[in-house]
Amino acid sequence: MLFTIFATITVAGAVAAMSLRNLVHSVLALTLAFAGLAVVYLQLGAQFIGLAQILVYVGAVAILIVFAILLTRDAEATPKFIVDRSWKSSGAVAIASFGVLAWAIHHSAASRHAVPPQPEATMQQIGNGLMMRFALPLEIIGLLLTAALIGAVTIAIHEKQETR
């Protein structure tokens, strides 16, 4: 029951994010979708992921997108055509992909297993996993984030100096 409610909120937020004309509105709808998804994660027993989802997506990514929107000054102007020229074929591709996925889910054997009991995922376990078994990926992620930080900064700064 709760799952249905939050799934509906998530999907509604996603649809609104992709269809609203005003970009800021669509980002706000997107945060709604992210938050709904975070609640779904919490329901599935993934507390850390759910909270990290809110922290990263609502607190950081949404704000980042908002900054980008305001910096590109398209927030106030609603263009005549918000959709692509080839929107018919694109839409067909999206619907087809959903059809294929839904068919696959409906017919897959994986969904016929009995529901297992709620698995444990304490912070202790996650911490141990990150520091021991997944230490190398963690380091790589750190490297990637640093690279992304430096990359984003250099892109922005370099261009700024050239336009001056």
Added chain:
Amino acid sequence: MLGEGIAKGLVETARNFFGSYFTKDRLTTVQYPEERLPQFEAARNFPFLVYDGGDWQAGLRCVGCQICEKECPPKCIYIEKSKDKKPDAVGKLQFYPAVFNIDVSVCMSCQICVEVCPFEAIKMDTEFELSTDDRFGGLLWDKAQLAKSNEHYRKIHPTEAAEVDARLAEEKAKVDAKVKAAAENKTTPTSPGAVQPGSGASSTQ
């Protein structure tokens, strides 16, 4: 080192905080409705009409010349001149304002009306507690509300009022002298042409 200044500032504010409880002269605030600061003599707020003597209707100095109405920058004065004449303070027949309204919600306290008035009839008041619950009527003052005695004027602006009184007394003395001279002229016949231009000049003044 970083933070030294912050520490110093914190000590200073703490001293202020506790000091304000012990030394009363630190507190500069005046508890307004109970305590009041004396007003400066040059303080001014909104204009009022000066009258002499006990009766405000008889003693009003204003003659309804409408100069202030014309000069008022925000146009907050409205005057209707009377049809008949009444004797003024010096006993001469003058027009008087049948209606004299000032909309103090419009007035900007510029004092131009005072400066242009040739009869010392309009002066600036110092009264500032004027709040009313009627936004329009309550702030539109008529003649009765505007009229205030010369004693009031002497009280709020003593120096200025003394000057004005002296000037008025001088004028009155001049007029009296002329009246006396005219009366003497009537009893002892002299050349009437010598007096006529003088009295004409005084009446236009």
Added chain:
Amino acid sequence: MTSLASCLLLSALLFSIGLAGALIRRNAILVLIGIELMLNAANLNFIAFWRYGPNPEALTGMMFVIFSIGVAAAEAAVGLALIISLYRYIKTADIDEVNSMRG
């Protein structure tokens, strides 16, 4: 009625919405939002399979989502920086206008 199938359906729906948005909308930022939605759909799949899968103690699905969130944050930062620098050059965030290779 939380079950693996419903989670997967939600994920498929989110993915398709994101895909449709990324393909249809003209604004580059909205394309990025669509990609974020698709990434989230994938994350939901990982969590769902971790929850209903055979070996949840290994935490593999969860770990993958942690890393995926990190990558998504990096992707958003770089993508938006690119959009902003693109906007500085051609004064539009409309990707249909970006059809020439002039620098």
Added chain:
Amino acid sequence: MVETADQLFVILQHWLVGHAPASLRSILSVLLPVIAILVVFGLLFAITTILERKGLGRIQNRYGPNRTGPFGVLQPIADAIKSLTKEDVVPQAADKIVHFLAPVVLVLAAFSIYAVMPVGRNMVLANLDAGVLYFFAVSSVMELTIFMAGWSSRNKYSLLGAMRAIAQMISYEVPLILASITVIMAAGSMSTVTIVEKQAGFTGILPHWFVFTPWGFAGFILFMIAATAESNRSPFDLPEGESEIIAGYYIEYSGFKFALFFLGEYLGMFAISGLGITLFLGGWSAPLSFLTWLPSYLWFFAKLLAMIVVFIWIRGTLPRMRTDQLMNFAWKFMLPMTLLNLVTAGVWRFLPGGLLRWLVCSFLVVVPYVLLGRGLMQGWKLEKRVYRFAE
């Protein structure tokens, strides 16, 4: 007797829930703490407004509000009535829905933070395994509401204020989280309740609070600086600088919505002070071993009030920073300090106890502080200001 006084509210809750019909019990056991949180922190907000106005007044050698009731203590009630009866003005060009949602979501987020705040022994609404993460996740929602408020008002000043606020909050969120990670490392848990329990116990008469270690002390100071910035309080109140951008993102709010913003802001301040208390000041534990007979919740609120007083004191002392100073401070001082503090906490953990540990860790804290402080102040040309026309 002491035990009963300590657990008074817990017992009361159990008693009330026990007397309710069985179908309502599960709802009631959640609803009662929620109501308690709403009432207690709402009251605290009222107390803080009068405390702040009186305190600032005294710091500036004024009386402060002293007309409503004895010594002006009823001023919050007068303010509440005034803000409730005021006209709610919404700009014509504003985005009505977002404009309405912003204060509501802000207050909701601010209140939901308190779910993980242990205000006394056994007095926490939800003992989450990732309590500290929950705190930061929910408080990051507040940034978004500030943007919503600033953008939906369609006002240059409010947008500028919102952008300043977001830039500032994001910049200071990094040192805030890094400063609290030291505690998470030391306690080995993200649960607020476990963190408080780890700080229980006394050596002599002094408690085992994290603030009484070199890294804990540095962490606490850094945390509180970042918390001041995070709650947009002076000297970091540029987002709502009255003299430059006329109150920032809530220019266009009036009446009750403005009061909601005010409430949200103060609730954020209490929440972050509460987190600071939980992480560094031992939560609800008594400060001296012979004072443990006082109920735990009293200690928590005493500490919270002390923090509020410090906030007010700082506000009355320091002038507003400039944007470049603010950002330099965040990235050139706070960030390296918190990172080095993380190392210090690790060193503390692995060195054997004793004087050596104290010396090494103090050295690790003080030297970077002096060096970074000097580096930060290098660009400043500090000199005595000469007033040419005044004086």
